Amino acid sequence: MTIRLYNTLTRAKDVFTPIDPTNVRMYVCGPTVYDFAHIGNARPAIVFDVLFRLLRYSYGPDHVTYVRNITDIDDKINARAAERAAKDGRNVPILQVLREITEATYGVYREDVTALNCLQPTYMPRATEHVTQMIAMTQNLIVAGYAYAAEGHVLFRVKKKADYGKLARRSLDDMLAGARIDVAPYKEDPMDFVLWKPSTPDQPGWDSPWGYGRPGWHLECSAMIEATMGETIDIHGGGIDLVFPHHENEIAQSEGAHHGHPLANVWMHNGFLNVEGEKMSKSLGNFVTINELLKDWPGEVLRFNMLRTHYRQPMDWTVAGMSESWKTLEKWYGVTEPLANPKVGAAFLEALSDDLNTPAAIAELHKAGDDDLAGGLGLLGFSNVQLNLAAKKQVDEAAIATAIEARKAARARKDFKESDRIRDDLLAQGIVLKDGPAGTTWEIKR
RNA sequence: GGCCACGUGGCGGAGUGGUGACGCAGCGGACUGCAAAUCCGUGAACCCCGGUUCAAUUCCGGGCGUGGCCUCCA
Structure with a gap:
């Protein structure tokens, strides 16, 4: 099956051809671990997990490397670390405080994405563990003339990179025209960006040829890609x-340090997400964290809801949409359980291979037979586990079974007043009865 | 101000130069003691104005609207 992917670099859907089919390499920018991840963060996690699964299906599970980094060097994290250090009054190194914060936040993130049925990436490198590589790359860039040191900073010399702006399709002139930034006096050019910057003694930092400091944000991805997968990757x-x-900037750095060899052949970008028609923001009070959401909704419902919109399309997250997603999954899980002979249907695979067209793939599942349905759900990362299994554990199953038996007996003697009373009674407890040809089943009311 | 997306039936959401996906809701029917669940059937759309074309929702131009980036951000 030919996979086609939309490439931001070419602005076209290109046929995907891996550099090495026995080792397809993909890197996705992961979370900055300063706070709980929100629903918007779930989108790339889920979308690229589906791509990971498709690539594993196409090239073999052992022939795909997926790296998702952890950004644990960041000014927001630094601010929190400083806050906590001051509050605790403990005399511990600031880097240790930072690690405690990011470890805790990342732990929650891992739980979140696991609940969303995302496979674990092959590697999950942390910025703090690759500072040596970042310093080395910066030195290479200086030697090659792509960077210069000034007042404790190291800056990337943007003018030296003739094709700078090729991904965003912007010229330096365009950017300068719209620039609203204060230009630091030590910059040769206003667009030059930071590779290394100084830290004060109380801030997180590392020793370097340019003094105690920390790397600029963009550098970590370049360094970690190089460290885990080499100079050029597929996606x-x-x-x-x-x-x-x-x-x-990643492209500028990596290509500058690697004799112009491309950093990645295909660049993929997921669209933004709104909440109930509004931009998600803390001030609007509609800031939804994944963790919070998982208290009310099964992770698979969240996952399915996300995949109902094409990944490049702007999407609106709504409670109504979540309910619809739950309903669909419940229906499907009903027919695919137990998962008998799953197989991946041709039309389904074709849709998914067409730039990850999950809405079209899902439409195929609506038309498919049970085996194709089960196989398609499996490939999309749905486990075919009863959705309200967790909720069921919190109710008295024996009592419900007894009530169902009593109702059955009442119905047998045509005492419908009594049978309806039992049904209403259970409903009041949040239990919905479903009479089917094979008997009565129940589920938790939503 | 510069750059870039998006605008499809009541709702969600694909796609296509001509035969009008798919789902939810609605409506009709089957099933049921009655419901629910399930199953079968069914109406309904392509922001506005020009242009190209035998033919445009689909291509081109303009307008309006929404959103993103240009500064930390998935």
Whole structure:
């Protein structure tokens, strides 16, 4: 099956041809671990997990390397670390405080994505563990003339990179025209960006040839890709907001350090997500964390809801949509359980291979027979586990079974008043009865 | 201000130069003691104005609207 992927670099859907089919390499920008992940963060996690699964299906599970990094060097994290250090009054190194914070936040993130049925990436490198590589790359860039040191900073010399702006399709002139930034005096050019910057003694930092400091944000991805997968990889993914400057700068750094060899052949970007028609923001009070959501909704419902919209399309997250998703999954799980002879249907696979067209793939599942349905759900990362299994554990199953038996007896003697009373009684407890040809089953009311 | 997306039936959401996906809701029917669940059937759309074309929702231009980036951001 030919896989076609939309490439931000070419602005076209291109046929995907891996550099090495026995080792397909993909990197996705992961979370900055300063706070709980929100619903928007779930989108790339889920979308690229589906791509990971498709690639594993196509090239073999052992022939795909998926790297999703952990950004644990960041000014917001630094601020929290400083806050906590001051509050605790403990005399511990600031890097240790930072690690405690990011470890806790990342732990929650891992639980979140596991609940969303995302496979674990092959590697999950942390920025703090690759500072040596970042320093080495910076030195290479200086030697090659792509970077210069000034006042404790190291800056990337944007003018030296003739094709700078090729991903975002912007010229330096365009960017300068719209620039609203204060230009630091030590910059040769206003668009030059930071590779290394100084830290004060109380801030997280590392010793370097340019003094005690820390790397700029973009550098970590370049260094960690090099460390885990080499100079050129097949696919680099992330949110569309990362196109500029983050990914543009990654390209500049990596190509500068690697004699112009491309960083990634295909650049993929997922669209943004709104909540109930509004931009998600803390001030609007509609900031939804994954963790919070998982208290009310099974992770698979969240996952399915996300895949009902094509990944490049802007999407609106709504409670109504979640309910619809739950309903569909419940129906499907009813027919695919037990999962008998799953197989992946041709039409389904074709839709999925067409730039991850999950809405079209899901439409095929609506038309498919049970085996194709089960196989398609499996490939999309649905486990065919009863959705309200967890909820069921919290109710008295024996009592419900007894009530169902009593109702059955009442119905047998045509005492419908009594049988309806039992049904209403259970409903009041949140239990919905379903009479089928094979008898009565029940589920938790939504 | 510069760059870039998007605008499809009541709702969600694919796609296509001509035969109008798919799901939810609605409506009709089957099933049921009655419901629910399930099954069968069914109506309904392509932001506005021009242009190209035998033919445009689909291509081109303009407008309006929404959103993103240009500064931390999935």
